Amino acid sequence: MVAQTDARRDAHSDGRFVVGWRAVAPYRPLMALMLVSSTASFAALGVLSLFAREELGASDTMVTANFVVIALASMVVMLATGHLSDGGGVRRVIIPASLAWLGVGYVLLASVRSYPAMLAVGVVFFCAVGVPNAQLMAYARDLVERRDDPATSTSVIAMMRIVLSIGSFTGFGIGGLGLAHLGARSLFQVVAVACLACLALSWYLLREGHAVAAAAPHPVTDENTDDRDGVPTRTAGGRRLLLTLAVVMVLFSSGRIMLLSQLPILMRVSLHTPLELTGFALALPPLCELVLMPAMAFAALRWGRGRVFLVGGAASVGYYGGLVVVTTPGQLMLLQVVYAVFGAATIMVGIDLAQRLMLGRAGAATSIYLSHENLATVNGSLVATASVAALGHQVGFLVPATLCLVALALATWTFAQHPEAFDLRAGHRAAGAND
CATH class of the missing domain: 1.20.1250.20 (MFS general substrate transporter like domains)
Structure with missing residues (x-):
């Protein structure tokens, strides 16, 4: 199958x-x-x-x-x-x-x-x-x-x-x-x-x-299972788990609008960074993702997709929390690399997890998952406006850091409740996968 x-x-x-x-x-x-x-x-x-x-x-x-x-x-x-x-x-x-x-x-x-x-x-x-x-x-x-x-x-x-x-x-x-x-x-x-x-x-x-993909996708039913590493996982309820995953990603991504609007201001006003370095800082995370994505894909296959997803979520908490206390351009560059870990791990692996939760419904699963970006744009605009007005352009990052912490807690709890569905492999299972 x-x-x-x-x-x-x-x-x-x-x-x-x-x-x-x-x-x-x-x-x-x-x-x-x-x-x-x-x-x-x-x-x-x-x-x-x-x-x-x-x-x-x-x-x-x-x-x-x-x-x-x-x-x-x-x-x-x-x-x-x-x-x-x-x-x-x-x-x-x-x-x-x-x-x-x-x-x-x-x-x-x-x-x-x-x-x-x-x-x-x-x-x-x-x-x-x-x-x-x-x-x-x-x-x-x-x-x-x-x-x-x-x-x-x-x-x-x-x-x-x-x-x-x-x-x-x-x-x-x-x-x-x-x-x-x-x-x-x-x-x-x-x-x-x-x-x-x-x-x-x-x-x-x-x-x-067409010759390869002409056959209609297998419908998702209560009888579909994912027999990974010998542990059957029922996919009934996969849509509910996918919606939870999408909510988690909305919380993780709600700081992006504030990041795009306030990070250059933070670098110029608080860190006195040259304009050339400001542009480099914004370009650094996507550049690092080009290297980190294959590495995270390897890690996901080796140790489990769920674990890699949670590592990326933890990186987002550390990133936004670090922006609140950063004092030098060098520290900020290190934080930009940490943010690249979030993108390479959580966003990339999340697509694969979404498709696994709804076997045979890759189109619906991918669309539901990626729709988090649209909600995050709306929510992020509100977060950025309220955070900057109340706390300023640096301390305001405490709000997205808190949202990311909530998202990480929700993801950890959900993954622990459904370890097979989210490929949250235990140590002995990961070792067994290599045999």
């Missing part, structure tokens, strides 16, 4: 865990598609605020409201498409359709002349911005479950998350260059062309993969 082959792939026949680039070679075309689509999305995202302020006359509050409203609409669309995508062949339609929808949206965005028009285009079209990547990860899971190869869902997702991080770097860089040399409207048109190119590429790749 699916779970048995998944367990077999976690522990390779020679006792070594396979996480390398060679093991995920069959999935490189999907990664290439994700790289291009994510680069296009981040290129547009990087200039959207300036476009709204400088060309449409939007205030800071209006810009924030735009992101919040789109985040709420995206959550609804993500959940709806995730629910529908697990039907036979539907995922292969949703991926190109969402890319085409985004392409049309960017064309319209390039022509808007007022803030209400931009908001309307955003709600109608950019509510689908997270759909392609979520469905590509679910499609990769489909292929893993049906191929008899050494790759595991954890290693494939780790590599796809690395590609997503690279896409964010590339996209922000292209966005800045495009804004300087082309202008925002021309850049949006270029992004629209990139989306149409992704549409053509996705149509080809998904048609080629």
Whole structure:
């Protein structure tokens, strides 16, 4: 069955865990598609605020409201498409359709002349911005479950998350260059062309993969079990556990908005950091994630996904708590590396855990899990506003640190109640997995 082959792939026949680039070679075309689509999305995202302020006359509050409203609409669309995508062949339609929808949206965005028009285009079209990547990860899971190869869902997702991080770097860089040399409207048109190119590429790749993934996913029933390491785990109630995992991630991620808005201020006002070092500090966590994600994937397969997830959660508590008392730029750089551990461990492993909780429903599981980012955007805006107003730009980080501590306690308690479902391996089980 699916779970048995998944367990077999976690522990390779020679006792070594396979996480390398060679093991995920069959999935490189999907990664290439994700790289291009994510680069296009981040290129547009990087200039959207300036476009709204400088060309449409939007205030800071209006810009924030735009992101919040789109985040709420995206959550609804993500959940709806995730629910529908697990039907036979539907995922292969949703991926190109969402890319085409985004392409049309960017064309319209390039022509808007007022803030209400931009908001309307955003709600109608950019509510689908997270759909392609979520469905590509679910499609990769489909292929893993049906191929008899050494790759595991954890290693494939780790590599796809690395590609997503690279896409964010590339996209922000292209966005800045495009804004300087082309202008925002021309850049949006270029992004629209990139989306149409992704549409053509996705149509080809998904048609080629039809022979592998044509069979309908196995429905999740009370009889499905995950026989990992000889310990059966019933997947009934997996949706409830997944919702708990999503709530945990909302709490873990609610400090991100405050981090983006207040960390540069903290570095300049309190730490007197040069501007060049400020930019490097913001770029350091994603850079470290490129190295840490394969390492965390290896650790997840070796010692259990649940343990790695909790390590990442503990890193987030230490990070935000450290920001409250940091006094030198050097200490801050060390904290940025700690924050990279959170992203590489908790966010990446969480996707794999979500898909395991709803066997045969990778689309719904991935969409439910990733919807935490939208809720965290809304909640994080409120947290940032209240924390800074009440405590200031440094001590205010105590609020997200407290939220992360609550999330870590909730995750630890839930994982302990359902150790098999969250792959929280005991010492003797981890050792047995190598035999």
